[in-house]
Amino acid sequence: MTLATENLLKPKDFATDQDPRWCPGCGDYAILNSVQRALAKQGIAPHKIATIAGIGCSSRFPYYMATYGFHTIHGRAPAVATGLKVARPDLQVWVATGDGDALSIGGNHFIHAVRRNVDVKVLLFNNRIYGLTKGQYSPTSELGKKTKSSPQGTVDNPFLPMSLAIGAEASFMGRSIDVDGKTLGDVLGAAAAHKGTAFVEIMQNCNIFNDGAWDHLSSKEFRADMTILLEHDKPMIFGANRDKGIRLNGLRPEVVTIGENGVTESDLWVHDAHDEDPTRAFLLSRMEYPAFPVPVGVIRAVQRPVYDALVNAQIVEQQAVKKANLQSLLNGRSTWTVA
Amino acid sequence: MTASATSAKPREVRESVIIRFAGDSGDGIQLTGNQFSAASALAGNDTATFPDYPAEIRAPTGTLFGVSGFQLHFASRDILTPGDRADVLVVMSPAALAVNRKWLKPNGILIANADSFQAKNLKMAGYTENPLEDGSLADFQLFQLDLSRLTNDALQGYGLSAKEVERCKNYFALGLVFWLFERDGGLVEDEIRRKFATKQLLLDANLKVFHAGWDYGENTELFALRYSVPSAKDIAPGTYRSIAGNEAVALGLVAASHRAGLDLFYGSYPITPATDILHTFAGLKEFGVRTFQAEDEIAAICATIGAAYGNQLAVTGTSGPGIALKSEAMGLAVMTELPLVIVNVQRGGPSTGLPTKTEQADLLQVLYGRNGESPMPVLAARSAGDAFESAFEAARIAVKYRVPVVLLTDGAIANGAEPWKIPDVDSLPIIEPNLLDDAAKLNGEPLLPYLRDPETLARPWIKLGTPGLEHRIGGLEKWDKTGHIAYDPQNHHNMVKVRQAKVDGIAAEIPPSHVEGPETGDVLVVTWGSPYGAALTAVRELQAQGLSVAHTNLRWLNPLPPDLHRILQKYRVVLVPEINNGQLVKVLRAAYALDIQQYNRISGLPLSVAELRDAIVNVLPH
Numbered sequence A: 001m002t003l004a005t006e007n008l009l010k011p012k013d014f015a016t017d018q019d020p021r022w023c024p025g026c027g028d029y030a031i032l033n034s035v036q037r038a039l040a041k042q043g044i045a046p047h048k049i050a051t052i053a054g055i056g057c058s059s060r061f062p063y064y065m066a067t068y069g070f071h072t073i074h075g076r077a078p079a080v081a082t083g084l085k086v087a088r089p090d091l092q093v094w095v096a097t098g099d100g101d102a103l104s105i106g107g108n109h110f111i112h113a114v115r116r117n118v119d120v121k122v123l124l125f126n127n128r129i130y131g132l133t134k135g136q137y138s139p140t141s142e143l144g145k146k147t148k149s150s151p152q153g154t155v156d157n158p159f160l161p162m163s164l165a166i167g168a169e170a171s172f173m174g175r176s177i178d179v180d181g182k183t184l185g186d187v188l189g190a191a192a193a194h195k196g197t198a199f200v201e202i203m204q205n206c207n208i209f210n211d212g213a214w215d216h217l218s219s220k221e222f223r224a225d226m227t228i229l230l231e232h233d234k235p236m237i238f239g240a241n242r243d244k245g246i247r248l249n250g251l252r253p254e255v256v257t258i259g260e261n262g263v264t265e266s267d268l269w270v271h272d273a274h275d276e277d278p279t280r281a282f283l284l285s286r287m288e289y290p291a292f293p294v295p296v297g298v299i300r301a302v303q304r305p306v307y308d309a310l311v312n313a314q315i316v317e318q319q320a321v322k323k324a325n326l327q328s329l330l331n332g333r334s335t336w337t338v339a
Numbered sequence B: 001m002t003a004s005a006t007s008a009k010p011r012e013v014r015e016s017v018i019i020r021f022a023g024d025s026g027d028g029i030q031l032t033g034n035q036f037s038a039a040s041a042l043a044g045n046d047t048a049t050f051p052d053y054p055a056e057i058r059a060p061t062g063t064l065f066g067v068s069g070f071q072l073h074f075a076s077r078d079i080l081t082p083g084d085r086a087d088v089l090v091v092m093s094p095a096a097l098a099v100n101r102k103w104l105k106p107n108g109i110l111i112a113n114a115d116s117f118q119a120k121n122l123k124m125a126g127y128t129e130n131p132l133e134d135g136s137l138a139d140f141q142l143f144q145l146d147l148s149r150l151t152n153d154a155l156q157g158y159g160l161s162a163k164e165v166e167r168c169k170n171y172f173a174l175g176l177v178f179w180l181f182e183r184d185g186g187l188v189e190d191e192i193r194r195k196f197a198t199k200q201l202l203l204d205a206n207l208k209v210f211h212a213g214w215d216y217g218e219n220t221e222l223f224a225l226r227y228s229v230p231s232a233k234d235i236a237p238g239t240y241r242s243i244a245g246n247e248a249v250a251l252g253l254v255a256a257s258h259r260a261g262l263d264l265f266y267g268s269y270p271i272t273p274a275t276d277i278l279h280t281f282a283g284l285k286e287f288g289v290r291t292f293q294a295e296d297e298i299a300a301i302c303a304t305i306g307a308a309y310g311n312q313l314a315v316t317g318t319s320g321p322g323i324a325l326k327s328e329a330m331g332l333a334v335m336t337e338l339p340l341v342i343v344n345v346q347r348g349g350p351s352t353g354l355p356t357k358t359e360q361a362d363l364l365q366v367l368y369g370r371n372g373e374s375p376m377p378v379l380a381a382r383s384a385g386d387a388f389e390s391a392f393e394a395a396r397i398a399v400k401y402r403v404p405v406v407l408l409t410d411g412a413i414a415n416g417a418e419p420w421k422i423p424d425v426d427s428l429p430i431i432e433p434n435l436l437d438d439a440a441k442l443n444g445e446p447l448l449p450y451l452r453d454p455e456t457l458a459r460p461w462i463k464l465g466t467p468g469l470e471h472r473i474g475g476l477e478k479w480d481k482t483g484h485i486a487y488d489p490q491n492h493h494n495m496v497k498v499r500q501a502k503v504d505g506i507a508a509e510i511p512p513s514h515v516e517g518p519e520t521g522d523v524l525v526v527t528w529g530s531p532y533g534a535a536l537t538a539v540r541e542l543q544a545q546g547l548s549v550a551h552t553n554l555r556w557l558n559p560l561p562p563d564l565h566r567i568l569q570k571y572r573v574v575l576v577p578e579i580n581n582g583q584l585v586k587v588l589r590a591a592y593a594l595d596i597q598q599y600n601r602i603s604g605l606p607l608s609v610a611e612l613r614d615a616i617v618n619v620l621p622h
């Protein structure tokens, strides 16, 4: 272990000599910086990390990361990452994907990776549009959205990625806005430390085909009122004046104002990221603009058995109890000899 | 007591016997057939089997589509096929008779479970009269047994339910045919003891019924004589076992992983008739075999590609519909030049087609069924035993050349068993993975992930996790040597050519073709895959009649053997029989611009010796 030197890692140690080819102003730049900073901070050397992507703007990510990297095919990154992680549990595996890549063409691989709890970090760059193919609606585009492929507005009801993930038994869910470097850094750090599938939704601006899609959350003037930073074991408080909160009425969250109608901090919902019961995480996944502030931070982080570790543990167990003798395997149960 | 006691009845010696068992899919026909063939193999016969079973797991009793069959050929000489038509047919029901009587030779022995020839079953099988009574089976030697009643009699006092008794009846039939062909019952007794180890009552009952079947043959007047097929003499010395193609594929790949010093990864989605490969691998964890039962066919190959990138011997297996789904990812493996073995156990198509029946109609799919110029080496096993060697060779080439390789087998090979001479592990070739696993090996030069070996054109297989060897690959076209993304027109042209040249260069690995028969002559029969056995048998029979015919079989379909063009030109007629509408024949015509004849039957069944004999005679030049 060379921890001493690895702790001296700088974000630039994770940058390649390739110039990113995203459009100027694209949210992906901020995400790349945050990821490189988070990786430098966790202190694992680039050669022990692999970055896997599918197809789409976000999926160019591996070319800009000085780790091992694989730019695969549309939607399939979670599957490639699963095989790699099972074969090489010694590597930390990151997946960069988009809303079309992960939730449309790759929806099946996404839910099954989450269900298995493969130890990979899945970064969903959610810009609610197809960028690389120049502006068609995606599975997270809001209903009625007008795009090149929906001139009268979409008639497709969108996914809430967090609801999908919790339905697939996610053990880790985190969310941040691309430009909120602090929250994104914290969420990425928690994702890196998590054992199992760490799903991180990043609300990313595509300034060419869907500019301002997250402005209602990300712009400085609304951010404090329209998002809520979840912190484990802390009451859910938000608002520019820190005077608003979320109270649970049975299984129904409601927005309340501290000091009004006798509401005090002690009435608020206290966030428990480690709650094994997925019910409350699901409630959080349904909190949407404009009725609620959108939760960011670590929404859920629970421990459950990790797929690749289980696969490899079975190998070790069997090797401990059975001797691998190839000749007797070939011989099988019954043989006969011809002289 | 062991059911091998000597008999008082006379015996007739036969050189070979073909027996076919048929019944409802719940009648235990496959089990019965397998046990009979194992006993025949142990008795020193050469054997070949053909399981012919329905797609439905438990099709409704008595229906025609629910009939399950199992044909076994056992002989005192070297045989290559499960045989065309049977000498003996054992039918458990009217439906089994209706479906299978066409497979019984005239004057063949027909053993029928008369109990089940009742109004309801007869009607379901489409009979208006009972064929056992109306004289319509006069062409055969008919033996009627009341199997259910006999089984019930044998089990008096055991206290079993009627249903449990009924389930024992296939052991009565098995005991009887074991008596009839002088097979040693020890193997079956062991199997019964293993199967019912925790159920003493059923163990005793099944043993009792098996012995009762044997004694019935010995004691009734019904059977006047027994048949004996002596052990085969012209079989190469060695230690043998019986093996089916799917298991042979798995073992060949495990052997390759062992000889390469790499752990094996198998990503797969359950699909008939390839699933037994997954089952076999799942039981081999002590060999470092990791199996991944994926969410779909695409995930199966993509995870496998991930494992290949992670330096394991990476294998995916499926059947034709699965190949269709994997095609895009196969292209990714071509582009990233990673070692991969893709097994296709072919079945009848298109679409869902005939899942449990055999066909060879995926050759063009695996050769050409991808977007872009996407060359891939393809080889095919000719029999169950040969599947071991073919699989090993597929893995060796994949690793040496850093390419995805397709191995074709088919339903007949996958499920049909034959005796296999077990190789000595130490005699198998060593596979050198030659990983680039140390930055010092670069001698101070920059890492070039697409720098090619001048001889094989293979790129380095870089050991992930090595400091200083971080690199990125992907499905986009890349610059020669650096592997960076490249849209340059001339570079793309060059890369297309070099990927093709790499696959073409594998021809250097192909040994000289083996031709059985005259070096020049009237007809050369060229096969690939499972028609090998029937074609070679047909050619040998015609050679014995003095005809100038020869045979060669292709293991390599891409690239083709370098000497093949020269060989084809030495015969007046070249004939390619295939279980498809003419696929290899198209490839050969395109490759050599020769006038080549074809013979095709696409019925989900293996080609027979008799039809191939006729097909060859038909193309004989006058």
Ligand code: SF4
Residues within 6 Å of the ligand: A021, A022, A023, A025, A026, A027, A028, A057, A058, A127, A131, A132, A205, A206, A207, A208, A209
């Ligand atoms: S199209 Fe949109 S998402 Fe893609 S690079 Fe440009 S701004 Fe970014």
